[in-house]
Amino acid sequence: MQKVLKKYFLVFTLPTLIAFAIAFVLPFVFGVYLSFCSFRTVSDTKWVGLDNYIKAFTVNKEFFNALIFTVKFAIVSLLSINVFAFLLSMVLTRGLKGTNLFRTVFFMPNLVGGIVLGYIWQCIINGVLSKFGTTLSYSSSYGYWGLIILMNWQMIGYMMVIYVAALQNVSPDLIDASKVDGANAFQRLRYITIPMVMPSITICTFLTLSNSFKLFDQNLALTAGMPAKQTEMLALNIYNTFYGRIGFEGVGQAKAVMFLILVAAIALIQLRFTRSKEVEA
Amino acid sequence: MKKKIVGMMMILAMASLAAGCGNSKKTSSDKGGADNGKGKIYYLSFKPESDETWKKIATEYTKETGVEMKVVTAAEGTYEQTLKSEIAKTDAPTLFQINGPIGYKNWKDYCLDLKDTKLNSWLLNKDMAVTDGDGVYGIPYVEEGYGIIYNDAIMKKYFALPDKAVSINSTEEINNFATLKQVAEDMTAKKDKLGIDGVFASTSLLAGEDWRWQTHLANLPIYYEYKDKNVKDADTLDFKYADNYKNIFDLYLNNSCTDAKMLGGKSVNDSMAEFALGKAAMVQNGNWAWGQISQVQGNTVKEEDVHFLPIYTGVEGEENQGLCIGTENFFCINSKASEKDQKAAIDFVEWLFSSDYGKKAVTNDLGFIPPFNTFSDSEKPVDPLAKEVIKYMSDSSKKNVDWNFTSFPSQTFKDNFGASLLQYAQGQKKWEDVKNDMIKDWAAEKSVVAAN
Numbered sequence: 001m002q003k004v005l006k007k008y009f010l011v012f013t014l015p016t017l018i019a020f021a022i023a024f025v026l027p028f029v030f031g032v033y034l035s036f037c038s039f040r041t042v043s044d045t046k047w048v049g050l051d052n053y054i055k056a057f058t059v060n061k062e063f064f065n066a067l068i069f070t071v072k073f074a075i076v077s078l079l080s081i082n083v084f085a086f087l088l089s090m091v092l093t094r095g096l097k098g099t100n101l102f103r104t105v106f107f108m109p110n111l112v113g114g115i116v117l118g119y120i121w122q123c124i125i126n127g128v129l130s131k132f133g134t135t136l137s138y139s140s141s142y143g144y145w146g147l148i149i150l151m152n153w154q155m156i157g158y159m160m161v162i163y164v165a166a167l168q169n170v171s172p173d174l175i176d177a178s179k180v181d182g183a184n185a186f187q188r189l190r191y192i193t194i195p196m197v198m199p200s201i202t203i204c205t206f207l208t209l210s211n212s213f214k215l216f217d218q219n220l221a222l223t224a225g226m227p228a229k230q231t232e233m234l235a236l237n238i239y240n241t242f243y244g245r246i247g248f249e250g251v252g253q254a255k256a257v258m259f260l261i262l263v264a265a266i267a268l269i270q271l272r273f274t275r276s277k278e279v280e281a
Numbered sequence: 282m283k284k285k286i287v288g289m290m291m292i293l294a295m296a297s298l299a300a301g302c303g304n305s306k307k308t309s310s311d312k313g314g315a316d317n318g319k320g321k322i323y324y325l326s327f328k329p330e331s332d333e334t335w336k337k338i339a340t341e342y343t344k345e346t347g348v349e350m351k352v353v354t355a356a357e358g359t360y361e362q363t364l365k366s367e368i369a370k371t372d373a374p375t376l377f378q379i380n381g382p383i384g385y386k387n388w389k390d391y392c393l394d395l396k397d398t399k400l401n402s403w404l405l406n407k408d409m410a411v412t413d414g415d416g417v418y419g420i421p422y423v424e425e426g427y428g429i430i431y432n433d434a435i436m437k438k439y440f441a442l443p444d445k446a447v448s449i450n451s452t453e454e455i456n457n458f459a460t461l462k463q464v465a466e467d468m469t470a471k472k473d474k475l476g477i478d479g480v481f482a483s484t485s486l487l488a489g490e491d492w493r494w495q496t497h498l499a500n501l502p503i504y505y506e507y508k509d510k511n512v513k514d515a516d517t518l519d520f521k522y523a524d525n526y527k528n529i530f531d532l533y534l535n536n537s538c539t540d541a542k543m544l545g546g547k548s549v550n551d552s553m554a555e556f557a558l559g560k561a562a563m564v565q566n567g568n569w570a571w572g573q574i575s576q577v578q579g580n581t582v583k584e585e586d587v588h589f590l591p592i593y594t595g596v597e598g599e600e601n602q603g604l605c606i607g608t609e610n611f612f613c614i615n616s617k618a619s620e621k622d623q624k625a626a627i628d629f630v631e632w633l634f635s636s637d638y639g640k641k642a643v644t645n646d647l648g649f650i651p652p653f654n655t656f657s658d659s660e661k662p663v664d665p666l667a668k669e670v671i672k673y674m675s676d677s678s679k680k681n682v683d684w685n686f687t688s689f690p691s692q693t694f695k696d697n698f699g700a701s702l703l704q705y706a707q708g709q710k711k712w713e714d715v716k717n718d719m720i721k722d723w724a725a726e727k728s729v730v731a732a733n
Contacts, residue, residue: 040365040387040388040390041365041366041368041369042369043369044369044390059729126546130543133540133542133543134542134543134707135542135543135544135545135546136545136546137486137487137488137545137546137703138542138545138707224488224489225488226487226488226545226700226703227545227700227703227704227707228697228700228701228703228704229700243359243361243362243365244692244693244696245691245692245693246361246387246691246692247387247729247730249365
């Protein structure tokens with residue numbers, strides 16, 4: 001059997017491998033190659049070495065500012081989304097009346113596209129701010145908190161569903177045993193529930209962190225970087241560099257490569273860290 | 282055995298890939314042959330508002346000549362992006378447009394020399410074309426003008442007021458900034474009597490909606506500076522007429538129907554709607570805006586009441602200044618297309634500006650003021666703002682302002698200036714800083730663009 005499988009291994013996997021190569025590996029390699037080139041259109045390139053990487057930081061400070069803004073955003077939204085989602089899931093696993101309805105309602109925002117959400121929240125926030133005679137574009141902190149609220153609203157429901165599933169899988173035996181041992185509610189949460197749902201925490205922190213770093217549509221629709229590019233995040237900055245500035249296509253590509261390395265590095269570190277906290281029941 | 286399979290599979294894969302590539306090339310050239318050696322046209326259009334019209338023209342052209350023609354319109358504000366991705370394709374646009382000398386720098390590898398075309402020989406003013414050395418690479422296909430559009434119904438109401446603070450009796454008598462300011466400020470004081478929210482419609486400063494200020498209005502100080510220095514372009518700028526810019530910009534802000542702190546959320550459409558609904562008496566825009574004004578639901582502005590006023594900024598001798606007239610729409614032919622397709626594209630534009638059907642479509646449906654001598658006086662557009670522009674063009678007592686903003690360093694420069702203006706309007710930036718940043722940015726962007 002093993003031998004037969006080996007024999008036909010390529011017959012079955014080659015089509016997928018070819019598809020993978022065409023749709024992923026080749027564009028990826030080509031993309032990295034482009035980051036070392038100066039080009040207008042991708043079919044017409046000229047090698048310039050590290051020039052693009054230098055330009056990304058020297059022509060202006062936009063990329064660096066976007067990085068700072070993105071990091072600030074990612075930290076706050078990572079914490080707030082996970083804390084709120086976990087609290088909600090705790091409430092919604094207590095068997096209260098209408099639990100299913102609430103779960104559905106909290107999950108719904110996740111089904112709406114980011115661009116649409118961005119414009120909806122732009123209307124809401126501008127509507128509120130107009131009472132105070134100002135708009136979202138007045139200050140970058142308005143845009144910052146606007147984005148945090150928007151992301152929380154969108155992501156909490158999704159994370160909540162993951163946490164709910166995990167909480168329901170915590171064995172009642174363990175809880176009962178801890179009760180017999182005299183653990184109070186906080187101790188049960190700290191020493192039984194949280195370690196038991198650690199795999200879900202790994203997933204949820206990974207999702208929120210990588211989504212926050214890669215945030216694009218919401219950023220574009222809500223603030224588009226206003227005022228004066230102060231609320232521009234990394235992905236939007238890359239897009240604006242590539243498409244918004246003639247002659248800077250290569251620089252945009254270089255930024256994208258750096259962005260990829262950064263997001264991959266952060267995600268790997270985070271996965272390692274939370275994995276190490278996981279326990280076997 | 283295993284190796285054999287691997288090898289076979291590899292060969293198969295390569296073969297299928299090669300066949301795939303070969304096939305696609307073959308079909309595209311096949312297609313070229315299929316349309317009777319006439320070539321085909323792919324026009325990438327710039328103006329979303331006239332997408333339908335271009336498609337109609339294309340259908341008519343195909344019907345008349347049998348040449349296949351495809352029209353694609355880029356979404357608002359994404360022309361350069363779309364062109365960038367389209368031109369990389371095998372079926373690239375054969376006819377596209379650039380916005381002037383700066384646009385030419387970006388696309389010169391793709392612009393065909395049009396010196397010997399009939400279209401070039403028809404140009405009324407050969408200076409308008411984009412040239413490089415002996416060659417002509419971009420041919421303007423429309424003339425446009427902008428200024429301050431006013432609603433004469435409201436203005437008449439104001440001039441009929443017994444307690445008005447000015448001595449003049451009609452808007453046409455306004456011929457310098459001082460008078461304009463006097464009128465605007467007095468109108469603001471009496472806005473309840475006039476039934477308006479403010480004299481000027483919102484100074485839209487939302488990102489991407491600020492071109493009326495960072496490009497069009499900024500053209501005036503640059504025009505006067507270029508004129509003083511007798512140049513058409515400059516690597517560095519003194520922004521000598523910055524205070525004149527501030528004059529008019531402040532006037533717009535202080536007599537606006539919207540509070541200055543709310544302007545960061547306003548779009549051009551918002552301002553045009555305010556004007557159309559009679560909430561404001563004046564709005565700065567160009568002749569293309571008539572379509573927008575007349576299409577606003579509940580529009581109260583009558584066709585005979587819209588007129589242009591030049592943008593006065595307090596420069597000496599501005600009494601005979603006219604509108605800002607020029608273009609940033611230049612036709613280019615893709616130099617990397619096949620010769621057959623290039624010829625097809627040239628034939629099309631020549632047909633468009635010389636045949637009866639084409640000329641009618643240009644003036645009536647597209648509303649263009651064509652810069653070619655193939656049009657007689659009776660073949661000029663009829664919309665009220667275009668008529669005003671033509672009036673200013675033929676009025677020899679007025680000196681119209683050129684569109685020098687085609688020499689602005691880059692979109693980034695404009696965007697930065699717009700962001701600066703927003704911060705100034707919101708009271709977060711001093712005028713001195715706006716001015717200095719603009720000068721600094723101009724020099725920086727000019728050198729960045731030159732280095733590319």
